[in-house]
Amino acid sequence: MNVLETKNVVKKFGNFTALDNVSINVPENSIFGLLGPNGAGKTTLIRIINQITMPDSGSVLFNGRALKPEDVHNIGYLPEERGLYKNMKVGEQAIYLAMLKGMTKSDAKKQLKYWFDKFEIGSWWNKKLQELSKGQAQKIQFIITVLHKPKLLIFDEVFSGFDPINANLIRDEILNLRNEGATVIFSTHRMESVEELCDHIALINKSNKILEGNLIDIKRNFKTNTFEIGLLTDNKQEVQDKISKHFKVEKARFKSLNDELKLNIKIENDSPKELIQLLNNNGILNHFVELIPSASDIFIQAVHKNN
Amino acid sequence: MNKLKLIIKREFNAKVRNKSFIIMTILTPFIVVGMSVLIFYLSKANDNSAKTIAYIDDANLLSKEVLKDSKTIKYIKLTNVSSADVKKQAMDKDYYALLVIPKADSLEILAKNIQFFTKKTPNMMLVESLEKKIETTIRNKKLEILGLDSAKIEKAKIKTNFNLSTYSGEQSSKFINGAKIAFGSLGGYILMMFIIIYGNSVMRSVIEEKTNRIIEVIISSVKPFQLMMGKIIGNALAGLTQFAIWGIMVMILFAVASSFMGLNMGEMQQAKVNPEQMQMLQDLTTSGKIAKVIQELPITLMTILFVIYFLGGYLLYSSLYAAIGAAVDSETDTQQFMMPIIMPLMLGVYVGAFSVISDPHGPVATIFSMIPLTSPIVMLMRVPFHPPAWQIAVSLILLVGSFIFTVWFAAKIYRVGILMYGKKPTYKEIFKWLKYK
Numbered sequence: 001m002n003v004l005e006t007k008n009v010v011k012k013f014g015n016f017t018a019l020d021n022v023s024i025n026v027p028e029n030s031i032f033g034l035l036g037p038n039g040a041g042k043t044t045l046i047r048i049i050n051q052i053t054m055p056d057s058g059s060v061l062f063n064g065r066a067l068k069p070e071d072v073h074n075i076g077y078l079p080e081e082r083g084l085y086k087n088m089k090v091g092e093q094a095i096y097l098a099m100l101k102g103m104t105k106s107d108a109k110k111q112l113k114y115w116f117d118k119f120e121i122g123s124w125w126n127k128k129l130q131e132l133s134k135g136q137a138q139k140i141q142f143i144i145t146v147l148h149k150p151k152l153l154i155f156d157e158v159f160s161g162f163d164p165i166n167a168n169l170i171r172d173e174i175l176n177l178r179n180e181g182a183t184v185i186f187s188t189h190r191m192e193s194v195e196e197l198c199d200h201i202a203l204i205n206k207s208n209k210i211l212e213g214n215l216i217d218i219k220r221n222f223k224t225n226t227f228e229i230g231l232l233t234d235n236k237q238e239v240q241d242k243i244s245k246h247f248k249v250e251k252a253r254f255k256s257l258n259d260e261l262k263l264n265i266k267i268e269n270d271s272p273k274e275l276i277q278l279l280n281n282n283g284i285l286n287h288f289v290e291l292i293p294s295a296s297d298i299f300i301q302a303v304h305k306n307n
Numbered sequence: 308m309n310k311l312k313l314i315i316k317r318e319f320n321a322k323v324r325n326k327s328f329i330i331m332t333i334l335t336p337f338i339v340v341g342m343s344v345l346i347f348y349l350s351k352a353n354d355n356s357a358k359t360i361a362y363i364d365d366a367n368l369l370s371k372e373v374l375k376d377s378k379t380i381k382y383i384k385l386t387n388v389s390s391a392d393v394k395k396q397a398m399d400k401d402y403y404a405l406l407v408i409p410k411a412d413s414l415e416i417l418a419k420n421i422q423f424f425t426k427k428t429p430n431m432m433l434v435e436s437l438e439k440k441i442e443t444t445i446r447n448k449k450l451e452i453l454g455l456d457s458a459k460i461e462k463a464k465i466k467t468n469f470n471l472s473t474y475s476g477e478q479s480s481k482f483i484n485g486a487k488i489a490f491g492s493l494g495g496y497i498l499m500m501f502i503i504i505y506g507n508s509v510m511r512s513v514i515e516e517k518t519n520r521i522i523e524v525i526i527s528s529v530k531p532f533q534l535m536m537g538k539i540i541g542n543a544l545a546g547l548t549q550f551a552i553w554g555i556m557v558m559i560l561f562a563v564a565s566s567f568m569g570l571n572m573g574e575m576q577q578a579k580v581n582p583e584q585m586q587m588l589q590d591l592t593t594s595g596k597i598a599k600v601i602q603e604l605p606i607t608l609m610t611i612l613f614v615i616y617f618l619g620g621y622l623l624y625s626s627l628y629a630a631i632g633a634a635v636d637s638e639t640d641t642q643q644f645m646m647p648i649i650m651p652l653m654l655g656v657y658v659g660a661f662s663v664i665s666d667p668h669g670p671v672a673t674i675f676s677m678i679p680l681t682s683p684i685v686m687l688m689r690v691p692f693h694p695p696a697w698q699i700a701v702s703l704i705l706l707v708g709s710f711i712f713t714v715w716f717a718a719k720i721y722r723v724g725i726l727m728y729g730k731k732p733t734y735k736e737i738f739k740w741l742k743y744k
Contacts, residue, residue: 047523051527052523053726072528081728085521100310100525
């Protein structure tokens with residue numbers, strides 16, 4: 001089942017079309033990567049999901065029915081442009097924002113205590129926000145986003161501003177939340193975190209969705225049946241010529257301990273059996289990896305093709 | 308509704324816990340009372356330093372009775388001094404002024420040739436009173452020459468004061484009109500102050516949320532309209548609290564000041580009021596007329612309309628302030644949008660100060676008391692003069708209508724503006740925002 005669906009969403013600002021018939025499906029309990037170059041329309045789409053702006057046409061479904069104003073209580077949103085009141089105390093501020101999300105005061109306090117204990121930041125409670133560092137403020141912001149246990153979490157560039165240790169801490173918490181049943185929409189430019197976290201992605205370019213689906217399926221579609229091999233042989237050039245009679249061959253570059261013949265070899269059908277036989281007959285095969293396109297490769301390829 | 312309450316509470320707390328707000332709230336009454344006490348003492352001290360005025364009377368015009376010494380002025384007649392030396396002498400002895408009455412062929416010529424020397428520019432009140440004294444003396448002399456009895460002429464002088472009243476029998480007098488203007492102006496002035504101070508504070512609060520970048524977090528939880536209204540109401544409540552504290556503190560401080568420092572309120576008034584008015588005021592107080600005048604003012608109507616116009620005017624303007632705050636990135640960018648707000652506000656006060664006072668039901672006052680942006684101030688000033696009911700009704704309907712329109716308009720700009728960063732919008736662009744869904 002899909003927690004969230006957008007159907008043919010169109011949004012125009014004057015003459016500029018920010019979103020052109022964008023439909024996405026976010027499966028329940030997934031981590032959904034919403035990707036795209038700068039200015040593609042991701043933030044506009046996220047704002048529409050958060051009911052900050054309204055679509056010109058098209059609809060948004062939440063849990064299979066039309067999105068309602070009260071649904072904000074079930075959504076946690078961490079925008080890219082984020083901040084908190086500088087002059088307000090951390091605890092008071094967190095309670096206020098939690099109550100705006102529909103929590104009761106006592107419930108908010110209880111949850112905050114849980115998170116403050118977990119992150120060991122209880123001493124910040126009575127500090128004003130301006131006394132905290134940027135990273136510390138980001139932590140508070142993360143807690144505020146997830147505090148009301150939303151079904152759907154939307155993170156826009158969640159890791160920006162965190163050092164690697166805290167970035168890992170946040171990543172673990174996001175995975176935890178997913179395991180506890182939340183669905184996560186994840187918008188970022190950092191492809192390594194997409195690789196690591198996302199199981200579904202949608203790619204938006206120039207106001208259009210150009211790609212969507214399970215990340216593994218997409219990778220399967222984008223793979224070119226190319227293998228990276230390392231072959232120990234005395235006569236490199238001769239072997240390479242021999243192989244290139246049967247397969248498309250390119251020089252490969254990777255680090256290894258020996259001075260091998262390093263090649264990228266593309267095969268025509270799905271089975272590398274023939275290739276392995278050929279290689280075995282011509283030397284000692286000590287490196288054999290299928291080249292699977294990374295999220296970054298897919299991103300670049302898809303965007304280039306679309307442009 | 309619950310969220311609106313939360314926002315109002317936060318805005319109120321953020322405002323009243325602000326250090327500068329607290330300091331201003333406590334300090335302002337002290338400054339106001341302190342300044343008035345200071346001014347009072349200074350003007351008293353000014354008067355207390357006795358001035359010496361020397362005079363030469365070659366025309367033999369003045370008797371000792373005309374220039375009588377008073378607490379503040381001593382007169383010295385100089386005789387046997389040549390007119391060349393006299394200035395030097397006056398300067399050496401540090402006399403405040405030197406009055407020279409020359410010999411003249413006729414009183415008419417004399418009247419035009421009297422000279423008055425001072426070290427610096429003289430106190431004009433003093434000059435005027437001296438002029439009056441000498442004028443009277445010369446006139447009396449002239450009457451004598453013409454063979455007229457000055458005592459009889461004095462007797463023949465009769466003062467006329469019209470008993471003003473409307474057809475419906477409502478009494479009025481200059482004083483009553485003055486009181487009405489005072490009440491109306493006070494209301495209008497308070498409203499203007501309130502709009503400028505707290506409208507600005509609404510605007511700053513909007514800008515703060517934009518620069519803090521918290522705005523998107525909040526409007527993912529509440530409607531921008533709720534946030535805007537919460538701000539407007541929260542700031543108004545903080546403002547009312549501040550005004551109430553000011554009012555109470557000023558009263559207490561004046562009471563304390565007058566009892567501790569032996570200040571007499573009446574004395575303080577006297578310092579500013581001329582004797583004729585003083586006389587009138589005394590008449591009124593002794594005969595209990597003031598109470599009557601105040602009773603005759605349409606107090607209930609005034610109070611109700613004050614509340615309505617106050618709320619309407621504040622909401623109208625503060626929603627515009629909120630829209631400006633949303634449209635810009637920083638306070639320095641607000642200038643170009645401030646004009647259209649400040650202009651009608653100023654216009655309202657000017658129309659109130661000139662047109663309403665000279666003719667409360669004239670065309671200018673009537674028109675401006677109906678135009679929504681000026682009506683809160685102008686109509687408030689007109690209310691004590693009993694404007695026709697239909698005019699109040701039209702003015703109120705227009706006010707409420709335009710208030711609804713402005714809030715809608717401001718909410719639209721607000722909704723789009725709060726998410727726009729980094730560029731200074733033009734009027735044209737803002738107009739475009741209105742069409743965004």
